[in-house]
Amino acid sequence: MIRQCCRWLAVALWGLFLTETAQAASPIRPTETVRRKVLPEAWFAWLLLTPAMVFIAVIIAWPLVETIRLSFTDADLGGESYVGVANYVDLMESRRFRQTVTTTFYWMFLSVGLKLILGLIGACLLNAAVPGRAVFRMLVMPPWVIPIAIGVIGWLWMYNGYFGLLSGMGQRIGLFDGPYAFLAGRTSAFYSAVVTDVWVGTPMITLFFLAAMQGVNRDLYEAAWVDGAGRWYRFRRITIPQIMPVIVSMALLSAIWTFNSFDIIFILTQGGPRGATTTLIIDTYKVAIGNFKFGEGAARAVVIVVLLATFSALYLFLLNKVNKTYGVK
């Protein structure tokens, strides 16, 4: 462990040294001359990139390659042997896996959709010229600022049938006949997890939307007002198009984060009851880490990587298109 730390420290210092050398050389006029004396320019550039490349190779590339390799094996605690595409065939044929994929997408679309809608409404309210606006803006922050685990444990208590706030309130207003454990039923557990995820994710989206709204040139609104455009018309024809690049960015980034969301579901339900909240990431964790079936888990991880890569490509494509459409340079 200590040896590992020393290695990282050495890498970091090497990067720092190279950066400092370049910075120290740059204010002096004959930068190129100084550099050429030591190394050719291309070599110097590669040298500067080395720490980052080593970092990427160790942290990202190697685990990725290793995961892909493992996905073609039946690796477990007892060893491994090559099984070809058997793991993938099993996944394609598994009804349970298809159900997991469906659950994952439903979870993602529902949660992201709600976050975007609530974020937009919240941003509009926070953008309105009302007294005490700064206080309201601060009040939005806590779900995002407090550690997720602590916030979710709070929800865990609220969902409890016996001492939970929600169950108690439901009984008081006559909604439930007796204690109602939100996380015990398949449907209620799923939607409870969605509510918690939306609670955690909405503040950040709200703040991003708010920042985008505040960046819209006020003259556009005044020009539209002079032209007779009402509040709703101005929102539809000016605000939404003007913040569209941010909406697209947040939609796709939020989709990726929600797709990958692990902590909220794991703390609330661990994927249960009876797989109702098992998303791909939870399933992968259970198979690979819970059941020590590294090969099968790796195949699931590769499926996730492919799906996320597709999202990322879609994100870049859409963002580019939206920026062109809405005149963003």
Next chain:
Amino acid sequence: MATLDLHRISKSFGTAKVLHDIDLAIKDKEFVVFVGPSGCGKSTLLRIIAGLEEASSGKVVIDGADVSDAHPVDRGISMVFQSYALYPHLTVFENIAFPLRVQKLAEPDLKQRVMRAAEILQLTDKLKLKPGQLSGGQRQRVAIGRSIVRNPKVFLFDEPLSNLDAALRGDMRVELSQLHRELDATMVYVTHDQVEAMTMADRIVVLNGGRVEQFGTPMELYHHPATKFVAGFIGQPNMNLIPATVLGTDGGLTVEIDGGHRMTLPVDSSAASAGDKVEVGIRPEDVDLGDGGLSISVRVLERLGGVSITYGTIGNGETRFCASLPGDAAVREGEPLHLSVAPSDCHVFDASGRVLRRTAAPALVA
């Protein structure tokens, strides 16, 4: 088109009063320019006319109707903003059509009015482009197009040329003047650039500190500035203001200016008396080379080709003086220069900055 009357318009932001009882009567089809330094209240006044700001007191009357509490649309005004305020996600066509879409105008009528505006502004080949693909001047034309399509009673312009470079500004000044003639509309135009005001306006309102200093034709303001502020603001280079002492008031005003030179000036001297401190205003373009009693020491010389702008000091060296001389005038930096000025070209301002009326001023040209 329409008349525009402002009755005792005042505006305060908190405890700061930015407009003081403004009274103006703008005639039908008139091109009026509000001009003044930054912070004089000209944009605020325009925004009050537009309905974007509410006056603290006073009335805005368009075509005889009090519109002080009316929505901008009901006032029959349109406004062109300094930033153009074009919608970057919409094409030129849609930008121009925006007010008509708000009004839910039928498509054929809408198209016809947009095309008409585009023809006037020579934008027909740009209708499918987005604002980001246009030059500054073209964007400005689109902004004007958006105001034209509504057929407003009064056009309002808030420093529309300030974002353009000098050459383009000159071209756009000509285009706007032509547009005014073509549309035959009442226009109110705000600028801090006195050249824009002088070249385009039928009448100019000079504002200072939230008050109207003078309202008149460009040549009226040039030849008969009511105050020292107007005299200094209108005209390029600025008018020279030389401290002087009144020696006598018989047959005009006899003064001794800094440097000891005595002059008898044809102004109304009834309110003046010997010993009063006044300021004599001399426009740089009204002086000639020759020993007329004005002696300056030249510090900086700017040769612009047709004219040579000469900067120096007069008298005890504390009063700055500028002279606009012929381009090839034999002037050198660091040397004394002898100048003359006709007494009838001089202006005189009393200690409060009010002008003493000139009795031998040139006839006004409209």
